[in-house]
Amino acid sequence: MEQLNVKPTLNEDVCEVSCVNLDTITHLQTVIQEDEILGMVDIFKALADPTRMKIAFMLDQAHELCVCDVAAVLGSSMATTSHHLRTLKTMNIASSRKEGKNVIYSLKDDHIRTLIQMTLEHQREKIDDEYK
Incomplete structure (x- = not known):
């Protein structure tokens, strides 16, 4: 060395x-690799918005949700909800499929699910440490 x-x-x-x-x-x-780093930054940027993080968390918990359900939980308009979901889809965090007249969203893959779960676990540990 x-x-x-x-x-x-x-x-x-x-x-x-x-x-x-x-x-x-x-x-x-x-x-x-600079392009890989920038891609990771983009994922964190997309999830840095509180509404999009809530949506990603909801998709992790429920596995699949239609736009109507997400809007209802958020207390948000369909247009605003769709905008956030579209951003998550564009950033390869979520995917969607059409089911009749509804659009159903889910997290893109287990990597995103793991990222959300590990981030939540880290946050809960941080809070626990603050109360010790």
């Missing part, structure tokens, strides 16, 4: 003595 030493700094948020692990840096520079 080759390391490169740099001058020390005084700050609690940084290492007191900076050293760089060149093997690790080289590895990370080869595995980080």
Whole structure:
């Protein structure tokens, strides 16, 4: 493991003595793909909206919901609900199918479901830690 030493700094948020692990840096520079990172950022951006996160959570819980049901839970108009659902679909977070005159939405795949469940678990742990 080759390391490169740099001058020390005084700050609690940084290492007191900076050293760089060149093997690790080289590895990370080869595995980080900018287009993949930007795609992940887009997923988090889409879910950063509270209404869209509520919808994703509802889809995780119910597995499938028609636009009418989502609008009713949100207390929102069909147009606003459809806009949010369309955004989730465009971002590959949700998928839809037509069933008669209704459009049924679900989460795109188990990866999204896992992301939502793990984020919720992390949030609940954070809240539990605050009350200890």
